[in-house]
Amino acid sequence: MVDIDFMEIQLKLYGSSKLLSDKETLLIELPENSNIEQLRNSLSKIISNKYSKSNLGNLPKSAAFFSKNNEVINDNYKLKDKELISIIPPIGGG
DSSP: OOOEEEEEEEEEEEEEGGGGSSSEEEEHHHHHHHHHHHHHHHHHHHHHHHOTTTTTTTHHHOEEOOOOOSOOEEEOOOOTTTOOOEEEEEOOOO
């Protein structure tokens, strides 16, 4: 049996994503060497399990993620343990 090591990511919440927690950040546990795509998948599972009655279903797919340096990061970006990542939901309007 293979042991999987995990890391914890701090997801700073903005806009509608603030519905996911009563705090400014949401802690998410991921396997070591995960990337943004895996974070999106994990966030989708969290939303479908805990917030299925909300309108947050598309959030993981449509949101932008930013590093602590306020740089947009793509789905291949490798996450580091204890890293702070911001999630910015899309803004609608016209």
